[in-house]
Amino acid sequence: AQTVTQSQPEMSVQEAETVTLSCTYDTSENNYYLFWYKQPPSRQMILVIRQEAYKQQNATENRFSVNFQKAAKSFSLKISDSQLGDTAMYFCAFIKLYTGANSKLTFGKGITLSVRP
Amino acid sequence: DSGVTQTPKHLITATGQRVTLRCSPRSGDLSVYWYQQSLDQGLQFLIQYYNGEERAKGNILERFSAQQFPDLHSELNLSSLELGDSALYFCASSAPWQNYGYTFGSGTRLTVV
Numbered sequence: 754a755q756t757v758t759q760s761q762p763e764m765s766v767q768e769a770e771t772v773t774l775s776c777t778y779d780t781s782e783n784n785y786y787l788f789w790y791k792q793p794p795s796r797q798m799i800l801v802i803r804q805e806a807y808k809q810q811n812a813t814e815n816r817f818s819v820n821f822q823k824a825a826k827s828f829s830l831k832i833s834d835s836q837l838g839d840t841a842m843y844f845c846a847f848i849k850l851y852t853g854a855n856s857k858l859t860f861g862k863g864i865t866l867s868v869r870p
Numbered sequence: 871d872s873g874v875t876q877t878p879k880h881l882i883t884a885t886g887q888r889v890t891l892r893c894s895p896r897s898g899d900l901s902v903y904w905y906q907q908s909l910d911q912g913l914q915f916l917i918q919y920y921n922g923e924e925r926a927k928g929n930i931l932e933r934f935s936a937q938q939f940p941d942l943h944s945e946l947n948l949s950s951l952e953l954g955d956s957a958l959y960f961c962a963s964s965a966p967w968q969n970y971g972y973t974f975g976s977g978t979r980l981t982v983v
């Protein structure tokens with residue numbers, strides 16, 4: 754079974770600064786995807802960024818980038834130029850590939866990020 | 871609008887009662903997933919349906935059941951409700967063989983009093 758661990762329950766960052774959220778995972782699989790989801794106060798779950806395990810290049814989406822270390826099973830999210838709208842809970846998630854229709858996302862417990870003005 | 875529709879948005883009911891939560895997946899998505907989010911447990915996978923068939927079960931209580939209908943909408947039935955069932959229930963949908971990312975609905979906030 755796969756597990757996803759987010760050990761930091763809360764973080765805070767000053768507006769315009771950079772913050773890194775940590776995530777580790779445990780799996781014996783070689784083919785998988787990793788995700789970061791954002792849950793703002795509205796409670797909607799929003800996909801932030803996705804990383805395919807077979808890709809060595811770290812994914813980037815505008816101000817969001819990841820540091821994917823496959824051997825270390827580490828998947829951190831870096832938010833640059835933090836904005837007030839980034840205040841949210843962030844979840845790291847894992848999914849096995851090639852399971853056909855039986856794919857299932859496994860989530861970490863999440864980290865609450867507060868951006869200070 | 872994510873394309874995944876959940877109704878109702880809020881539900882308040884008494885202990886011992888039964889409720890039904892409804893989910894319409896994004897157009898073209900065959901898989902529907904139900905998750906429960908409570909304060910102390912994070913996002914817990916409950917059950918998955920694919921094109922009308924149950925495909926995977928997670929930590930779903932026997933008091934809970936679900937189904938997916940021919941039009942692909944899904945219902946999650948919660949019965950003999952307890953105070954501890956109060957949570958946010960999410961539905962998500964996905965299209966296999968594509969990007970493996972789920973699209974989530976806005977959730978149903980269930981409060982059991």
